[in-house]
């Protein structure tokens with residue numbers, strides 16, 4: 001980590017950081033007010049998270065990543081941009097979802113460019129797969145949105161199959177979605193686009 005990130009972590013974690021525990025989070029306690037919640041899994045360097053939160057001040061953005069420099073960067077961006085609707089968690093998103101988020105508590109779940117794990121023997125490490133999907137979907141409010149994006153054609157196909165197979169999820173589009181205006185290009189995506197890779201968005205809602 002650079003000095004800026006080290007400083008951000010030290011100074012800003014107490015302000016915007018949410019510890020990993022086994023207790024269900026009270027959104028009002030963490031944001032200081034009642035807001036519909038957006039969970040972002042794997043926020044990376046956090047630039048896209050900060051942009052989305054700035055454009056959407058009436059929802060609370062809870063960004064989770066295991067990568068300390070990325071979390072530190074998002075803390076710095078949150079302060080620099082004066083965002084009051086961002087909180088960050090440094091930890092495994094599935095643990096956070098399982099223990100700290102109540103069923104029916106999320107307005108949206110964003111999974112942007114999750115690690116693709118391209119080798120078949122590593123597919124079991126992928127975030128979007130049937131055994132995790134039921135958990136993620138259960139945390140959405142009725143009508144809530146699960147939005148995934150990837151630049152791995154193979155992962156996109158597997159995601160589409162998995163999401164379509166869930167009887168409680170409805171595809172908002174027919175197949176892949178065009179990138180909605182609210183999703184900025186992410187850092188990781190920029191590299192893929194430069195390398196000539198296609199990007200696939202998938203937007204599903206939980207039935208009411």
Ligand SMILES: C[S@@+](CC[C@H](N)C(=O)[O-])C[C@H]1O[C@@H](n2cnc3c(N)ncnc32)[C@H](O)[C@@H]1O
Pocket residue numbers: 041042043044045064065066067070091092093094112113114115186187188189
């Ligand atoms: C390929 S990067 C994409 C980051 C960002 N969304 C972007 O598009 O620039 C995937 C991110 O997911 C994070 N990640 C992987 N497994 C995770 C987990 N179990 N919980 C939270 N974050 C995770 C990684 O640390 C990494 O920052």
